[in-house]
Amino acid sequence: MNTQPTLYCSIPFFEQTFPEIPADSVDISNLRLDTGMLFKTKEELMEAVKDHSIRHARREYYVTESSKTKWKVLYKHSTEGHVKCNPSYGIKQVIQNVKDQTGYDVPYQKAWYSWKMTREIVYGTWESSVQKLPKYLGAIQKYNSGTIVEWKHKGFQQSTAAMDENQQVLPLAFAVVDEETYPSWKWFLQQLSRHVVRGRRGMCLTSECHGGLIKVVREGPDFVSPHGVHRYCLRHVCSNFNSSIKNVVLKDLCWQAGSEYQLRKFNRIMEEIKKQSVTAFAYLDQINKEKWTASHDGGWRCGILTTNMSECINGVLKGARRLPISALVEITLERTVHYFHVRAIKGQKMLQNNQLWTDFACKMFISWQQKAVEHTVTKYNQA
Known part of the structure; x- marks a missing residue:
């Protein structure tokens, strides 16, 4: 007959004192710990806790306080x-x-x-994060040459990026503002003009078709002629087009029209859209063709039709936008630094291999070279 005491007695949840459960006759190797248990020695208690954490709790713990009369442990946070x-x-x-x-x-x-x-x-908490932010940004600006910090209210994160010669994303600036509105876009583009554009001409800004942003860009001067140009993200144009027309086939034709470089082919696709839906044709026809089509772009886009590069940055910072502000800034810095570090290694490798062009340019050249070999000449109108 088992004479061991019951280890799970009924204890009221809100009681401040608990009945003592003697552990004299308890088999340490098989017990489950419970509130109120007593042990003869500290060593016996330590052994019981160790066995319980392995056999039943299956969690690691760490000691927070240890003395002759007290031994305090806490479970480690596995998350x-x-x-x-x-x-x-x-x-x-x-x-x-x-x-x-x-x-x-x-x-x-x-x-x-x-x-x-x-x-x-x-x-950290949201409160401590806000208090920590000024010192943290000051340290970043002091120890990272070229870093520029401008203040705006906390809230929504905005970013801008370019494409380098190896067709890789080049982060330019990050901002945290209240929301995507005319004032916040105006402040962001002012900082971009001041610290990034810096009077350069020939700049092309590609963005979504946000009303507030479009209004700010028109006020210029950096992204309006003759200083630069503003282009719409073709993916956003097609998305807005589909929201209005609600036809996937026409949406695909919209993409084909916008991404076609030859004017003759563009006109043919637009005629097909007009044949299927006069309303759809009218929707696209009222948008400035320079803004959304490759055939009327004039070469400003350099083949970049969408803002997908910004989505790449969003992927790098996935989850960080929901964190307290200081943590958001810290992770943005750390991951951007890692991003540049990886590409610096790739760049050094290209230099060591004495490459004349980047990997992307080399692949394009080889592809075109192979195509050129396959070209043939046909004679006609000769005696």
């Missing part, structure tokens, strides 16, 4: 590493991670609490 490596790590991932590691289904509320605490440990 901390995941949250630090991946800012977009969410509550569903927490639940699944615990399930995979322990086999237990964690309640959503408990997972949310753990996720919230871990994010505050790793990234």
